[in-house]
C-alpha cells in the first residue's frame with residue numbers, strides 16, 4: 001500500500017485537523033483517505049478522495065469479512081487510482097451515490113448499502129469491481145492467515161510431517 | 171537417422187501435442203525405433219519450475235489463448251473466454267492433473283446397448299471392449315505407477331479424506347478408499363514418494379505424481395528417435411492430391427512459419443484444439459475440414475457431468491494439507507436407471523486453496539452469503555462429482571471466424587448445454603454429496619457448479635461405422651489412412667471415470683498398431 005509517511009505519522013488530533021470529513025469508517029482529507037484512528041492512510045492521486053473512500057467501502061460491502069482489516073480492501077482497490085481509470089471510476093461512483101440518494105457513505109447499515117448494490121449488480125462497473133476483487137482481495141498472501149490458509153508448503157517439506165492427517169474430532 | 175530431424179524428412183511420424191495422449195504415444199513409438207517429431211504449442215517446465223501458488227501457476231501453465239463459448243452452461247456466463255482449464259506446455263494437462271486413474275467399466279464401452287435410446291443423446295457403443303483394453307490398462311497402470319494396482323499400496327488418508335470416508339460409511343457406502351492414483355505412495359520408477367504438499371494441480375514439485383513432462387517425454391528423447399519442438403503451434407495439416415497427409419505447417423518459437431514433412435500425422439491437442447486443427451485444415455478436396463466426411467468433427471463434445479460439494483464444519487479440517495484428490499466413493503458409478511438417469515458417477519475428494527475457492531465456489535456471488543462460506547475455509551471439506559454425460563451433436567466445437575488468435579487463425583467456439591440426463595444425475599449427486607457431509611455434522615453445505623472443463627472428450631469420436639464418427643478402433647481417421655487422433659477427443663462416450671488412464675492406454679495401443687503398420691509398409 002502506498003502509505004504516505006506524513007499522513008501515516010499523523011496522530012488522531014492532526015488527522016482531525018486535516019480531515020474534511022470524518023465518518024465512522026474513514027477520515028477523508030485533501031488527497032487522502034485514512035482510518036479514523038490513523039492506523040492507515042492512502043493517498044488519492046487521481047481520484048477524488050471521497051471517491052476512493054467509497055470504493056474502499058464498496059469493496060468491503062461486496063466481500064465483507066469482519067476479520068479482514070481495511071488495509072486489505074485498500075490494497076485491493078488502490079490500483080484504480082490511476083490516470084487511465086479515473087473516468088470510469090468517478091462515473092461509477094457517481095452512479096452509486098445517485099442510487100444511494102446522494103452519498104453512499106451516508107447509508108449507515110450494510111443492509112442499506114447492499115440494497116443499493118443489488119440494483120446495480122448487473123452493471124459493467126459493479127461487475128468489473130467485483131471481478132477484480134476475486135484476485136485483488138483473496139490473492140493477497142498476507143490475507144490468507146486470516147482464513148487459516150497456509151499456502152505453499154514445498155519449502156517446508158510438504159505436510160507429510162506437518163499435520164496432513166491431524167484431524168481429531170471425527 | 172536420429173533426432174534432430176530435418177524439416178524435409180518425410181519418414182517421421184509427426185505428433186501434435188505432448189500431453190497424456192501425445193506424450194505417451196511419442197515415447198512408445200520412439201522406444202520401438204520409430205522416428206518421431208513432436209510439436210508442442212507450449213513451453214517446457216519441469217518440477218523445479220512449478221510454483222505452489224494457484225494463480226501464478228495458472229499464469230505459467232494454463233492455455234489462455236482465445237476461445238469463445240455459447241450454450242446454456244454456466245461456464246459460458248462466468249468464464250466466457252475459458253471453457254476449459256487445461257495446460258499449454260510440454261506434458262500437456264498431465265502437469266495439472268490430479269492423478270485419479272480408473273478403468274472404464276465393461277458396460278460403459280457399450281453405452282448405446284446398455285442405456286438404450288435416450289432422447290436427444292447421440293449414444294454409440296465403442297468399437298472396442300473392455301477385454302480388448304485390459305492388457306493396455308495393465309501397461310498403463312505400470313507406467314503411471316497407479317496405487318492399488320500391481321501391489322502398490324494406497325496413499326495414506328489426509329484430513330479431507332477422513333471426513334469424506336467417515337461420512338460415506340455413515341450413509342452406508344461401502345466402496346470408499348484413498349483412490350487409484352498415479353501418485354507414488356512409495357518411491358517408484360525413479361520418482362519420489364508423495365510429500366502431501368497439496369499442490370497437485372500446480373505441477374508436482376517432487377515428481378511424485380506422474381506427468382508425461384518428466385517421464386515419457388525425456389525418456390523418448392533419450393532414445394535418439396524423438397525430437398520435441400516446444401513453443402511450436404501447428405496451424406494446418408497439408409495433404410496431397412490423393413488425400414494422404416504429407417506435412418504440417420506450424421509457427422515456431424520465433425513466430426516463423428515452418429513446414430515439417432510427415433509420413434504419418436497424429437493429432438493430440440486435446441478436445442478443442444484437435445477438431446479446430448482439422449477444421450482449420452480444410453481444402454478444396456476436403457471443404458468441411460480433414461477427416462470430416464461424417465460431419466462429426468467437433469461434435470458430441472463431452473465434459474463429464476461435474477459439480478462439487480463443499481461443506482463447513484464446526485471444527486477445523488484443513489483440507490489443503492495433503493493430496494488434492496486422493497479419495498473416492500465408487501458406489502454410485504453403476505448403471506441403475508431406478509435413480510432417474512442412465513450411467514453413473516464417482517465422488518472424489520477435492521480441495522482448492524483459498525484463492526481458487528474464492529473464484530470457483532460460486533462464481534459471480536457476493537455479499538455475506540458468499541463471504542461467510544469463505545470465512546469457514548479452515549473448517550471446510552470438499553468433493554468433486556464426476557459422471558457420464560450424454561453425447562449430443564449440438565454440443566460442439568466450431569470455428570469462430572470472428573475471433574482470431576495471434577496467428578490469425580479462427581479460434582474454437584465451444585457450445586454446450588446439459589442434457590436432461592446430466593441434470594438429473596447432477597441433482598442426485600449433489601444430494602448424495604451433501605448427505606455424506608451432513609452425516610458427520612456439516613453446519614452448511616454448498617452444491618458448487620461445474621468449473622471450466624478439465625475433462626474434454628468426444629469431438630473426434632471412435633466409431634465402427636464411418637458414418638457415426640471420425641476415427642476407427644485404432645484412432646485412425648476413417649477418411650485418411652495416415653492421419654490419426656491420439657487424445658481424449660477419440661472417446662465414443664465418457665463413462666463415469668476420469669479419462670486419463672484410458673487416454674494413456676489408447677496411446678500405448680495405438681503405438682503398437684502404428685509400429686506394426688509402419689514395419690509392414692502399410693503407411
Ligand SMILES: Cc1cc2nc3c(=O)[nH]c(=O)nc-3n(C[C@H](O)[C@H](O)[C@H](O)COP(=O)(O)OP(=O)(O)OC[C@H]3O[C@@H](n4cnc5c(N)ncnc54)[C@H](O)[C@@H]3O)c2cc1C
Pocket residue numbers: 186187188189190191192209210211212255256257258259260261262263264266267268269270271272371402403404405438439440441443444447495623624625626656657658659668669670671673
Ligand atoms: C486440474 C485438472 C485435474 C485433472 N485431474 C485428472 C485426474 O485426476 N484424472 C484424470 O484421469 N484426468 C484428470 N484431468 C484431465 C487430464 O489432464 C486430461 O484428460 C488429459 O491430460 C488429456 O490428455 P490429452 O492428450 O487429450 O490432452 P492434453 O494433456 O491437454 O495435451 C494436449 C497438448 O497439445 C498441445 N496443443 C494443442 N494444440 C496444439 C497445436 N495446434 N499445436 C501444438 N500443440 C498443441 C497443448 O498445448 C497440450 O500440451 C485433470 C485435468 C485438470 C485440468
Ligand code: SF4
Pocket residue numbers: 158353363364365366367368369370371373374375376377378379492493494
Ligand atoms: S500432494 Fe503429493 S502428488 Fe500432490 S503435489 Fe504434493 S507431493 Fe506431489
